[in-house]
Amino acid sequence: MKRLLLSLALLYSATALAQTAPPTVGDRPLLQIKPKVAAAKPGKPGVASQLQACLEIEDGSRERLDCYDAVIAPQPKPKPPKVKAVTDCRYTKEQDERLSCFNGFVGKLAKPQG
Numbered sequence: 001m002k003r004l005l006l007s008l009a010l011l012y013s014a015t016a017l018a019q020t021a022p023p024t025v026g027d028r029p030l031l032q033i034k035p036k037v038a039a040a041k042p043g044k045p046g047v048a049s050q051l052q053a054c055l056e057i058e059d060g061s062r063e064r065l066d067c068y069d070a071v072i073a074p075q076p077k078p079k080p081p082k083v084k085a086v087t088d089c090r091y092t093k094e095q096d097e098r099l100s101c102f103n104g105f106v107g108k109l110a111k112p113q114g
Contacts, residue, residue: 047071051086051106059103065095068102 023030045053054067072090080091089101 048109051102052109054102055106060099062095065099065102068099068106072102074098 050071051068054064054071057064057067068089072087074090076093077091078093080093081088083089083092083101086102086105089098089105092098092101
């Protein structure tokens, strides 16, 4: 019984000592990198969710384009770059082209969970 108590006391003290100091490599503390969480904040929906909400408005209407523009503000350029992402649609000057650009990308997005 004494051996059991002595071994438990020894193990408990060893674990307590191991937890007090951060791990080191040589004389330098070991760096611990925390993973980034890509989840949206609970109070604010993500851009994808906001864009998908615009799909509920009648297709081809000015209201749907206004909804898209409220999420991603338009910045027309005389020579817009090649569209590779949904955010590149904002550079398109013509409203009809910008609307079809947004529709193409937003239609391919995954359905929001909720």
